[in-house]
Amino acid sequence: MKNIDQIIKTLTLDEKVSLLSGFNSWYTNKIEKKNIPSIKMSDGPNGVRGDSNSGKSSACFPCAISIGSTWDLSLIKDIGIALGEEAQAKDVDVLLGPTINIHRHPLGGRHFESFSEDPFLTGKIATNYVQGVQSKNVAACLKHFVGNDTEYERHSISSNIDAQTLREIYLLPFEMGIKEGNAKVVMSAYNKLNNIFCSSHQDLLIKILKEEWGFDGYVVSDWGAALETIENANGGLDLEMPGPSNVWGKALIDAVRISEVSEKLIDDKVKRILTVAEFSNRFQKPEIKAEQAIDQPKHRLLLRKAAADGMVLLKNEGSLPLKKNIKKLAVIGPNALEAQIIGGGSASLRPHYQIHPLEAVQERLGHEAEILYSKGCHTHKYLPKINEELMEEKDGFLVEYFDGNQFDKNLILEEHLTGSKFWVFEGFAKDVLSNEKRPNISVKFSCKYKPDISGLHEFEIFGIGKCRLLIDGNELIDNWTSMDPGEAFFTFGSASKKGVINLQKGETYKIEVQYNFEGNFPAVYIGCQTPDEVDIFQEALETASNADEVILIVGTNSDWETEGNDRADFNLPANQNKLIEAILEANQNTIVVINTGSPIHMPWEKKAKAIIQTWFAGQEFGNALVDILSGEVNPSGKLPTSFPVKIEDTPAYKHYPGKDLQMNYEEKLLVGHRWYEANSIKPLFCFGHGLSYTSFNYKNLEVATGSDFVVTCKFEIQNTGDISGLEIAQCYVGPASPIPGEPCKTLQGFIKEEIGAHELKKVEIKLGPRNFSFWSVETNAWQIREGSYQILIGSSSENILLQANINLEQALEVR
CATH class of the missing domain: 2.60.40.10 (Immunoglobulins)
Structure with missing residues (x-):
């Protein structure tokens, strides 16, 4: 065991302060001559992503609301253990999870990322999650402390909560996670609490967390949440992330030297950080190892069980489990071929693999019945990626980086990239940004594209910085000379701009996107929607009519439910409600499967004989769903959050997300199921509801x-x-x-x-x-x-x- 107090005595003030800010996005600073190693942190809530630049895949766990729906503390501890093992494979000291904010409003962008509307249930889950993770000497980080219950103006909004409500609802899960789970790290939220930034809140971070609850680990800022030098230091923040320092560094050293911050307080912060390094055995293994992608069979089995146990059978009038004598089984819906297994933002990662519903149904039930498929409708918020199979080179865009403002001079490097979303947190421009002497970069994406269908093609671009799209040298979209603020890329991106052009099948077109960024956070999105060969809505109706039974899989995706912005609408995106109504009319033997991370409006609920809420169920989604549909697994999940009939029924409806950056928690103690009962409002499906195939x-x-x-x-x-x-x-x-x-x-x-x-x-x-x-x-x-x-x-x-x-x-x- 290291004598941390003795180590601190050997450090200069400059060395101590250097340890209080990150080195980069995921690592703390190290001091080699004093044998002080870096601590490595990683997102996230439903899988260990590791360093975003490594490109290594990870196990994709069910999202938090799915885990909350299991109500199974033993299973949750096993999930924590598996997350700890995943962290070890990524050489991670601190896992930035669990998220234990309360489901205050169903439109919250990170609703899927938290466990429940109920503080007691959330606290019990958090405790077992933390105990599991930390059993592997990986520190768990409780976040976001506290009142981070909306993504609207999250960097500046004040969550105004009275003392009793704060203690009984919003602090309770954190208290349980500290006192019962012994969590080693806490993340301070972006928002203000009663008009004091959470990263500077002395009552919150020092008096309650550290003194009253006895927390002995460190408080890390949410990424970019540290905005005040002296206030952060005296308020209880210990580690500013990401690095390099924004508000500490030299400014904090100067504050100590003029006695605005005591050096004794600096020592306490250093001790807390080094204590976590000791807990994770980083002193014994100071060298950062290469990340590994270990797809463990036991994790596959665990995640399949967790996904199935988190699915909630909301309604069943004898349709489930599926009958054995089905001759034609239709799988319909925008989330059937490619379901949503994960939410957006810091929860995202590259999964080892993905099992989607149609694939699982075909593999498991295809030998017994003919499987029919139709998409039914498109639900994208942003247009899908350009099909790389239709590019002349199948390895994606040629991406060229230039030093300066021109797209044909001073080439730095070139590479090929696939996909539609290109940004720094997923490895885009990482090699260019490693050279600090290049402050102004121009990037050109190009490909030769041969459509496989004639007709109107719609293109889309936006980003952090200026961008434009050209077809055969002619500008189609200008998001360069005039840009509006948008929601994507944590609200730092410009608003989407689109353009339509008639392209002919078999002809070759040069697509070029010019993009310019200044600073260290490049991001650009390139999308394209091709014409449909048939009317997919009508095709879905015909498919349903020709089947004995229908599995209708609807939902959202990680653009609709994501960190960075709240949902604007309680309805399913696009015309899915219309699709559901039509399919239910075409075939009464329809099972509606809802693939969302939060409650949605169900105007068709009375017409449906069976409804399953699957959440974002991780990499084993498809297998787990078929386990439930077939009856191989008897459903046991129960709702950890209430489903209202309409959004106007919800507790915070009249004062969410606030006004003039003030969000008053006027519902006070009456959160979730407490509100509905106290106000005699009947929810569509109540808290704790979930059916079984038995009674x-x-x-x-x-x-x-x-x-x-x-x-x-x-x-x-x-x-x-x-x-x-x-x-x-x-x-x-x-x-x-x-x-x-x-x-x-x-x-x-x-x-x-x-x-x-x-x-x-x-x-x-x-x-x-x-x-x-x-x-x-x-x-x-x-x-x-x-x-x-x-x-x-x-x-x-x-x-x-x-x-x-x-x-x-x-x-x-x-x-």
């Missing part, structure tokens, strides 16, 4: 209060069906007499049990003092009110099946 009966609740205020709830669950199933029993606690402004009941316990066919199983849920407590602003502590409390056991927040009351004869302060 369960609850009975014989016994509640006993023991010493130290431990309440034991014992009851029985019987599987009344003919197949084994997993059931999630939920325990809610509420005051017998309603308290104005407070929820009727709150989730305080749950258990997931496998119960065999016709088996009767005795289960037990234990509650402690904190499960009955509230945050008192008068005493600044957790307290229990005297009086009568209801213990409510059920299969969802609405379906309460057992009830008992207990009396607390005196008020109690909880330590």
